[in-house]
Amino acid sequence: MLGIQNAPFLITTGNPMSTIDIGLVGVGKIACDQHLPAIDSSPDFRLVATADPHSRLDGVDGYDSLAAMLNGVPGLQAVAICTPTHLRYSQARIALEHGKGVLLEKPPGATLSEVEDLISQADRQGCPLFAAWHSRFAPGVAAAREWLAEKAIHRVEIEWKEDVRVWHPGQAWIWEPGGMGVFDPGINALSIVTRILPRAFFLREASLQVPSNCQTPIAAELSFSDAQDTPIHAAFDFRQTGPQTWDIHVDTDDGRLSLTHGGSRLVIGRQVVLEAEEREYAGLYARFAELVRAGTSDVDVAPLRHVADAFLYGHREIVDAFVE
Structure with missing residues (x-):
């Protein structure tokens, strides 16, 4: 089990x-x-x-x-x-x-x-x-989970974009089967969302951009929904340069919750509820x-299951070769 x-x-x-x-x-x-x-x-x-x-x-x-x-x-x-x-x-x-x-x-x-x-x-x-x-141990995750527990959720937007050359230099395994490509960081976002949302959600469609010389995607667009048809959209990209983006936004009947900087900053409405140094490990x-x-x-296994669903159900688009 x-x-x-x-x-x-x-x-x-x-x-x-x-x-x-x-x-x-x-x-x-x-x-x-x-x-x-x-x-x-x-x-x-x-x-x-x-x-x-x-x-x-x-x-x-x-x-x-x-x-x-x-x-x-x-x-x-x-x-x-x-x-x-x-x-x-x-x-x-x-x-x-x-x-x-x-x-x-x-x-x-x-x-x-x-x-x-x-x-x-x-x-x-x-x-x-x-x-x-x-x-899941980022500073704002537990508070976000607690605040969302009784809220009516209308929409979720996940944007997780970073530079693979900075975070995985020389790590060719990430482009091989099992290496997960952009889902290596993307699964972190999914681990947070599966923790903070009060209901299970399911993949409806996915687009995976795979470099011509790789076996795993460099970018992905995912659309999920839950039993109440709440739209949940995720955009993952390994080609981000400059400032990196690790943000989750949840629109509810009581305003917007934003969990940004990988979960170290929590904003509800216009109020910064929590901002702390990252000490996940x-x-x-x-x-x-x-x-x-x-x-x-x-x-x-919920985060891994969502990634497996994306590989099973996603449409693959071949894009330019990746050269480090």
Whole structure:
């Protein structure tokens, strides 16, 4: 069953507030930019090892593979998997088989079938599994969700546009099957919208612009609606230069809610309700610590399902080749 699973945790951690020993699998850009600073500043975790055949961290035991790390540090309680998407399933399964709690960088898998199997494996092993939708921990998301809970929603506009050359330099995997192309950032927007809107919504049509030398889209236009036919439109683009755009606007019977700057700024009507420094990964690791200590899992596949629907249902248009 896809969704949130609750299961007993096999590992005994002693004091429920004691530090959790964690290993990092994959020491690439996202790990160095986000995971390492979050772990370093977390009162809940201690980084004791990494697994990456190409990279090491000073002062931390490094291994060429996850299997070698698990054998070398059997006391690990949890792992964070930050490999490219197509490798996450195999790595997560190994960690679960060894009884470890697992954090999956987004998206949690290359396919829904992979994630479904991981949910079942975590349930059988009694291990926490966390699909880490980091954008849901942006400062304004919780307040937006609360404000919208009882509102009549008339329209939703999502604009998520950024420069792939800035955010994914030299990362050719993003243009290969499973790399998701513009849906790599676009799924962040979908993770927020699926969190803040009070009703489920469904894809009605999609247009995917795919460079002639790539397998994944560089831009996409998506139209959704819910059971009440509320129009929800999303525009994703990897070709944005200059200022980057990560905005969501929701028109309601009580005015417009705008969640901008990736969720760090919340405006209702003309009033700035909240504007705060982005600390998504700090919140992400605080949530993972809760799950490890409680022995529960949190795996929401709704954002990934919407992306899968877009690939299944979208019209493809071939555009100019992408040259970095």
